[in-house]
Amino acid sequence: MTKKYRSQAYAAIHETMAALHDIGAIDKQTMRAFDERCLTPIQAMPPERIRALRERECLSQPIFALYLNVSRNLISDWERGVKKPGGPALRLLTVVEKKGIQAIA
Incomplete structure (x- = not known):
């Protein structure tokens, strides 16, 4: 990358x-x-922002999980604040937020 x-x-x-x-x-x-x-800094992404991002892209949790190569349960945990994305997942979320899901499709 x-x-x-x-x-x-x-x-x-x-x-x-x-x-x-x-x-x-x-x-x-x-x-x-x-x-x-x-380098561009990567900041933590709160649960509300992750959900809003997924909804902006008109994706269900399972499909969003496929794009990010994570489990649907992990997407759910991120959106509920149970877990926080980090490392590569956070970088991918930032890319999707700035450029749309097509940037990683």
Whole structure:
């Protein structure tokens, strides 16, 4: 999966810093700091927003689960606030929120 940057300028800066890291000119800690500043942040998604997103896309819980490659029960748990999406699932939800379900279909 490609990295999503805040802007083209951040992408260029990050690419330069990655090259410097590859040759040993900057350390891993500095590179992590650039990752945090340059990459688009992913924020927690509350249950109401997940449900609204699914409904906006006119999808049932089982079909939404198929798109995200998770179980229907997990979608239900997210929408009820029993569990919270994290990692790749949260990234996919963010992509769907910004670009629609067709971005991952």
